[in-house]
Amino acid sequence: MNSIEELKQLIEGEIMPDLESVIDSIFKTIEKEKMISLGEREELEELQKMHNECREILIEIESGEMEEDEAKELLEELKEVIK
Numbered sequence: 001m002n003s004i005e006e007l008k009q010l011i012e013g014e015i016m017p018d019l020e021s022v023i024d025s026i027f028k029t030i031e032k033e034k035m036i037s038l039g040e041r042e043e044l045e046e047l048q049k050m051h052n053e054c055r056e057i058l059i060e061i062e063s064g065e066m067e068e069d070e071a072k073e074l075l076e077e078l079k080e081v082i083k
Contacts, residue, residue: 003072008061010078011054019051 030036060066
């Protein structure tokens, strides 16, 4: 499997579902408590930013604009973050 496909699988299969789960959890807490702390707000904004970046990477992959070298670099960075 090349780096582009591996990156796509990692993002779709692990990273985005994890981000969505945490984002949903924060929204449930907000709904329940009717408020959000500054820390939760900052975390939510950061998670949403990461989610959007992942979507942009997937769009780049799907459009064929992603280069193998770029995918390999991103893949290595994401694997470090996940550890």
